[in-house]
Amino acid sequence: MLPRRHHELPPTAGLPLRLADLRPGAPTLAGDVAVLLGTPPLQLECSGTAALLIALTTLRELQPQRRRVVVPAFTCPLVAIAVQQAGLELQLCDLRAGHYDMDPAALRAACDERTLAIMPTHLAGRVADVADALAVARQVGAYVIEDAAQALGARRGGVSVGLAGDIGFFSLAAGKGLSIYEGGLLLARDPQLRERLAHTAARRVPRDAGWEWRRRLELLGYAALYRPWGLRLAYGDPLRHALRRGDEIAAVGDDFPPTIPLHRVGRWRQAVGAHALPRLPGFLTQLAAQAQQGLPRLRGLPGVQVLDDPAGAQGSWPFFLLLLPDQRRRDAVLAQLWQSGYGVSRLFIHALPDYPYLAGIVPAQDVPHARDVAARSLSIGNSPWLTEADVEVICGVLETVLRSA
Numbered sequence: 001m002l003p004r005r006h007h008e009l010p011p012t013a014g015l016p017l018r019l020a021d022l023r024p025g026a027p028t029l030a031g032d033v034a035v036l037l038g039t040p041p042l043q044l045e046c047s048g049t050a051a052l053l054i055a056l057t058t059l060r061e062l063q064p065q066r067r068r069v070v071v072p073a074f075t076c077p078l079v080a081i082a083v084q085q086a087g088l089e090l091q092l093c094d095l096r097a098g099h100y101d102m103d104p105a106a107l108r109a110a111c112d113e114r115t116l117a118i119m120p121t122h123l124a125g126r127v128a129d130v131a132d133a134l135a136v137a138r139q140v141g142a143y144v145i146e147d148a149a150q151a152l153g154a155r156r157g158g159v160s161v162g163l164a165g166d167i168g169f170f171s172l173a174a175g176k177g178l179s180i181y182e183g184g185l186l187l188a189r190d191p192q193l194r195e196r197l198a199h200t201a202a203r204r205v206p207r208d209a210g211w212e213w214r215r216r217l218e219l220l221g222y223a224a225l226y227r228p229w230g231l232r233l234a235y236g237d238p239l240r241h242a243l244r245r246g247d248e249i250a251a252v253g254d255d256f257p258p259t260i261p262l263h264r265v266g267r268w269r270q271a272v273g274a275h276a277l278p279r280l281p282g283f284l285t286q287l288a289a290q291a292q293q294g295l296p297r298l299r300g301l302p303g304v305q306v307l308d309d310p311a312g313a314q315g316s317w318p319f320f321l322l323l324l325p326d327q328r329r330r331d332a333v334l335a336q337l338w339q340s341g342y343g344v345s346r347l348f349i350h351a352l353p354d355y356p357y358l359a360g361i362v363p364a365q366d367v368p369h370a371r372d373v374a375a376r377s378l379s380i381g382n383s384p385w386l387t388e389a390d391v392e393v394i395c396g397v398l399e400t401v402l403r404s405a
Helices: 029-037 048-062 077-085 104-110 130-140 191-204 209-225 228-244 267-299 327-337 368-376 388-404
Strands: 043-045 068-072 089-093 115-118 143-147 167-171 184-188 319-323 377-381
Touching: 029 043, 029 267, 043 048, 043 191, 048 077, 048 115, 048 143, 048 167, 048 184, 048 191, 068 077, 077 089, 089 104, 104 130, 115 130, 130 143, 184 191, 209 228, 209 267, 267 319, 267 388, 327 368, 327 377, 327 388, 368 377
Parallel strands: 068 089, 068 115, 115 143, 143 167
Antiparallel strands: 043 184, 167 184, 319 377
């Protein structure tokens, strides 16, 4: 194993907060982000998953005879929890081989008159194929919800992701570009649907001072510790403790509670996000430029596939997502890098059917391509503190493992 890096790199790139961001101000975050992205009005919720839950609840009320939500079989476990909490049924769709998009044939087989919504996912900031999901949805009368939780700022044809489908949502969680520690933004093109989403939130989302105070304290901790010197305490030490216990799910934060909390976001956290927002375009440009510098080196590694965007799309770059030739070599790389402070990690530990705590929520299903991505993938954080020297260390380990095979 490599000697541990002196300062810890994060596994994903969040916009660092400044002291001036913490001052009071107007709660204009949702409107300010909409102006920045060029979208219709956005609806602020307490998390990206809460935004999804509001969307699903609204669509269920609009189409009560439909119950199924089709999602990629390799995605965040919170998606499955949101579907279950909305009183709906999860329908998995396998991926294209070696890709993040849903397989077209599997998608068509998964959808029928019972389908309420299809969820293409802009995984790892990459831009998904929403057009195919839309084509299938229109055939069966379903809605399309774009999961852009990891893709704030990503565009296709110059237009923000989240606008091609009926509904889209972004996450403002820790490390997700712009962050208020936990938050979500909900988007709909149709004014009547936006009104229904707002009406659902007004009925379902309570004011909860306890949750909001907790998030305020967590945001203060994030502002203080989301730095290479602070991430050892906030991220690196808990990661290594979980791995020593053999708990990989906890190591990547895939261990979620069975219920998604709902509460309203307070004025102060909105102001913090609004103060930081003007720096977001420059930050995303910096990450994209840094990614373009590192991509040729990573693509040159024999047998390594770096997941990228389709033509005409410009994804965000919170991290690189790589597929190695097989699980054995992926695990050999992680044995050296996962605990060494270089921001190398895994996105999700399993395909959705393989999380033990989701039994009863996720149907048992054969999803070989999703399981293959789970078995061969690793991520490299593309934070502003990642240096060319760090990339060389990571690539050196990858080259050594690939040669030894």
